[in-house]
Amino acid sequence: MGKLSLRNLFKPPWNRPFWIGAIALIVYLYLNRGTLNEATFVLDTALIGLGLLIWLAFFSQFTLPVKTIHERLEVFRRLLLYPLGMHGPAISIVDGEIQKRKGEELRTGPGVILLDTASAAVLKRPTRFVRAIGPGVVFTKRGEFVSPDSVVDLHLHKQTIGPSPNNPISPFAEKGKKETAAEYQTRQRDRNDTRALTRDGIEIVSTISVYFRLEANLGEGNTQFGFRPSSIEKAILGQNIDLNLPIDAADRIRRWDWLPAYLAADVWREFLSKFTLDELFQRSANQNGAMKTILNVVRSRLTSERTPILNNFGAETDENEESREYQLLKKRGIQVTRVEIYNLMLPDEIETQLVRRWNTTWLNRARKDRILVDHQRDYVVQQGQEDAHIRVAESASQPFAALQADELLSGREVLKRLLRGNMDQCERDSSLHSLTADEINQLQELIDWVEKQPDL
Known part of the structure; x- marks a missing residue:
């Protein structure tokens, strides 16, 4: 709640809901000055007060994105304090920036902070930091607040x-x-x-x-x-x-x-x-x-x-x-x-x-660059040859993948499986198939020849 002064006390009524209620009461008494008695006044006041509480409780459920019963009660409590001017700061934090009405930072009562998914902050008191708060709705206690130096942006x-x-x-x-x-x-x-x-x-x-x-x-x-x-x-x-x-x-x-x-x-x-x-x-x-x-x-x-x-x-x-x-x-x-x-x-x-x-010195540097490029090319060629050898070995051994540990093969069967593995690799790879048509035929002829030979 801000400092109490004549300037604050006599603000326009639409800025002070408490005074709106007082004016409404005066109008009610004036309109019913001839028929009003004590019992009627008490009953009307009770009904109006009860209706106000019910409507506040109803609309408080839609004021903020709250889920639990405790959060709903906290919203209702702050709406009750608002007409009396005893509420705390009500602010939002978007992308690490505080958005508020003028004068909100002067309020010290129970307040509320709404943080988007990219914002976080540390709540403060005049003499110490309190706790970290993250995305969502946060209800502050009396005396708690945030300042620009205690707010962070969670983006990269x-x-x-x-x-x-x-x-x-x-x-x-x-x-x-x-x-x-x-x-x-x-x-x-x-x-x-x-x-x-x-x-x-x-x-x-x-x-x-x-x-x-x-x-x-x-x-x-x-x-x-x-x-x-x-x-x-x-x-x-x-x-x-x-x-x-x-x-x-x-x-x-x-x-x-x-x-x-x-x-x-x-x-x-x-x-x-x-x-x-x-x-x-x-x-x-x-x-x-x-x-x-x-x-x-x-x-x-x-x-x-x-x-x-x-x-x-x-x-x-x-x-x-x-x-x-x-x-x-x-x-x-x-x-x-x-x-x-x-x-x-x-x-x-x-x-x-x-x-x-x-x-x-451009010529010397060009020569050095030529040597560097040659070394890199030789390295790439050597690496490619090693990769090719590994691929050939893996392809040739593929027919042995399903071999049982105690299964024994004849020499003819071993040779035939090796030849079949190489031929399958040439047939599966489209780039090899067009370049190794003669080799595929030769491998098939070798397989046919091996099958006609006696066991080794």
Whole structure:
């Protein structure tokens, strides 16, 4: 209930149902001033009151999507408090956003919150957090409320930091003549968010996107997005406070979803420093490139309990360690599903030098690429031959699948089954059937010849 003042007391009657009842009583007394007696007044008042209660009880069943008797009684109770102005906040939360009438946050009585399937929140009191609530109808007690910093969206989130690929101005450029100070500061902030140095001291800026959600199984908590109360509480209770901002600053409390991309940026800086600029663009037939290695490690550090260890030169070792980033996210109730690192950007002078170097060494690089392609082709050919051998062996042995363990075959029967298995494979496979017509005939002739021979 809000503060009691003359301004609140004398609001228009249609905003105060209590006063509507008082006016109705005055009209009733005036219309029946000649015939009204004490018994009639008491009886009429009782009938009106009883009728009001019955109608309130009836219509309360259709006000909210409730199912149990307890929930229906709670709705009825709040409708009784509404005419007296003693009810609490009545709000809805859609996609993690609070929707309410003006002044609802000032009410402190028993209230109700309706959350859609993609929303959850943590109820608060003035001095403490109370409990996590999820999709559906929630009845709040006196003094309980929610605020924008205690509400979460259960959808899959995407957080992107770093320079935008659509920005035509390089993050390394000086302040432009037509660029405002705020625009320049924003560009520099984006640059610093993902700024990293290679082992030989070259600055590289990237764009990092992280996809994440609150930890829960899809379908858990009666919603397809997944609702787990412990994850909601971890996310809200784990929010940071930026002490560098004023107490009344809107973004002083950092939301729960600010962390994943910045953790990815820290890991990106750590592992980029293990490679030189040239190593980032080198390719090998037997190993992943440096960027692929970095991306795999960043993903592993945010999505797995244990992650491989790289030495100071970026080479993988046989050891692994506990992922600090994964544990930190788990403590916040956050589950990362995907990480992307793209839009690599270099200072203009470094990029110019690289282009010149590549122009002068293109023949050597082409030769190396030719060797790489030849190695990959040989590997594919060898792998295909091995797969073909396995398929032939499986086809030849297929007639023996139904053989009993104690069943003995003659040499002629063994040979005949092997020949029959190969011929069946050629006949079943349409691509082989058109290419091995002569071989099928030869196999059939061999089978006929074997059948005419005595047992071996």
